[in-house]
Amino acid sequence: MTGRILGTGAYVPARIVENQELAKLVDTNDAWIRERTGIARRHVAEEETTSYMAAQAAREALCQAEISSEEVDLILVATSTPDTIFPCVACEVQKAIKAANSVGFDLNAACSGFLLAYQTAQAYIQAGLYKTILVIGSDSMSHVIDWTDRGTCILFGDGAGAVILRAEEGGLCFHAAHSDGAGGGVLTGRSRHRKDWEEPKHMEETFLHMDGQRVFKFAVRSVPEIVEELLKQAQMKQEEIDYFFLHQANKRIIEAAAKRIGAEISRFPMNLQEYGNTSAASIPILLDEWNRKGLLKRGNKLILAGFGAGLSWAGSLLEW
Numbered sequence: 001m002t003g004r005i006l007g008t009g010a011y012v013p014a015r016i017v018e019n020q021e022l023a024k025l026v027d028t029n030d031a032w033i034r035e036r037t038g039i040a041r042r043h044v045a046e047e048e049t050t051s052y053m054a055a056q057a058a059r060e061a062l063c064q065a066e067i068s069s070e071e072v073d074l075i076l077v078a079t080s081t082p083d084t085i086f087p088c089v090a091c092e093v094q095k096a097i098k099a100a101n102s103v104g105f106d107l108n109a110a111c112s113g114f115l116l117a118y119q120t121a122q123a124y125i126q127a128g129l130y131k132t133i134l135v136i137g138s139d140s141m142s143h144v145i146d147w148t149d150r151g152t153c154i155l156f157g158d159g160a161g162a163v164i165l166r167a168e169e170g171g172l173c174f175h176a177a178h179s180d181g182a183g184g185g186v187l188t189g190r191s192r193h194r195k196d197w198e199e200p201k202h203m204e205e206t207f208l209h210m211d212g213q214r215v216f217k218f219a220v221r222s223v224p225e226i227v228e229e230l231l232k233q234a235q236m237k238q239e240e241i242d243y244f245f246l247h248q249a250n251k252r253i254i255e256a257a258a259k260r261i262g263a264e265i266s267r268f269p270m271n272l273q274e275y276g277n278t279s280a281a282s283i284p285i286l287l288d289e290w291n292r293k294g295l296l297k298r299g300n301k302l303i304l305a306g307f308g309a310g311l312s313w314a315g316s317l318l319e320w
């Protein structure tokens with residue numbers, strides 16, 4: 001049994017922040033951001049929360065899959081920016097979409113989160129535990145960004161993407177995933193917790209810290225490696241893959257990965273120019289965009305690959 005994608009959905013906040021607007025906050029400019037990252041604008045949550053965006057994306061996916069929320073057995077939400085520590089986002093989504101027969105939990109693997117949630121869902125399906133699974137990536141990166149740090153605030157955006165998986169016989173399904181905790185210091189989101197009993201005060205904010213060049217090198221190395229691992233497992237050549245849906249962090253990372261893989265850049269869909277890096281949401285938002293534009297045909301062979309904090313990186317090879 002494998003989980004086939006029956007429907008996709010996405011949600012991004014209404015508020016758009018252009019590169020020029022960031023130039024009013026930090027010492028940067030549109031040309032620099034476009035040249036170094038490919039990003040032109042991003043959507044930033046004002047009223048929207050991580051669970052609201054997740055539920056909106058879930059509704060769209062359910063609608064496209066033409067199934068009722070009561071048919072969902074499991075809700076998995078990949079996020080590193082939940083609204084609250086608990087209840088988890090998955091339970092908030094369950095409430096919002098009235099998926100009364102489901103169980104839900106969150107999973108945090110930062111920007112690799114969607115892939116790891118997708119693989120977890122496939123494992124549940126293979127084990128015969130659940131038949132219909134809603135997998136969501138949703139993040140409000142604007143909440144954890146240091147808006148005075150020009151090295152990071154230009155990169156990220158907010159949003160959510162969702163897929164519905166339904167157990168079916170057959171279908172390609174190969175997975176690979178890795179972590180390198182020892183290398184995790186190059187990309188962190190730390191919060192300084194208050195010590196209530198000593199000195200009551202509000203908890204301080206969480207800020208993202210990053211060594212951009214080292215993360216860049218890690219991404220450019222890890223993505224081609226995981227693609228090679230998947231192709232080896234599936235005994236396929238890169239030429240047999242129709243599209244490579246990579247985590248949308250930086251255009252230059254995707255171009256460098258494409259070059260190393262030896263595949264033409266036209267097979268690497270991109271939308272980071274519109275959304276920036278939406279962390280766990282980037283791959284399902286991109287999938288939804290291509291799906292709704294009718295660019296994916298049944299039987300297409302896809303590789304999805306993500307990388308991010310942890311360090312972690314993961315990929316799946318599947319048939320649309």
Ligand code: COA
Pocket residue numbers: 027028029032033036037111150151154155210211212213215216249250277307308309
């Ligand atoms: N605007 C203008 N100048 C900037 C800038 C900005 N927003 N951010 C940094 N700079 C400056 C630096 O201060 C540096 O100046 P200096 O030469 O005077 O010291 C110069 O630009 C070059 O900085 P550098 O860090 O070498 O740039 P870069 O080409 O590596 O690009 C990133 C920086 C962050 C765009 C790039 O490293 C990157 O994308 N890394 C991966 C990040 C990522 O994807 N993270 C998420 C992974 S899930």
